[in-house]
Amino acid sequence: MVLKAVKMRIYPNSAQQNQLWQTFGCVRFVWNQMLNMQIERRKNNPEAKFVNAFGM
Numbered sequence: 538m539v540l541k542a543v544k545m546r547i548y549p550n551s552a553q554q555n556q557l558w559q560t561f562g563c564v565r566f567v568w569n570q571m572l573n574m575q576i577e578r579r580k581n582n583p584e585a586k587f588v589n590a591f592g593m
Contacts, residue, residue, distance in 0.1 A: 568593075 549557060571593040578585050 575588060575593070579587075
């Protein structure tokens with residue numbers, strides 16, 4: 538099997554940069570909320586199954 542990769546670089550304008558920063562900020566907020574929910578769930582019920590990243 539042969540794996541190939543392409544390296545690319547994007548140059549967003551200022552409006553696109555703002556949109557990217559806002560999107561990444563929202564994603565980070567949601568991830569942290571789900572992680573905190575997982576930690577609290579495990580504290581309250583140690584037998585609870587672990588929920589992976591795709592499950593969150």
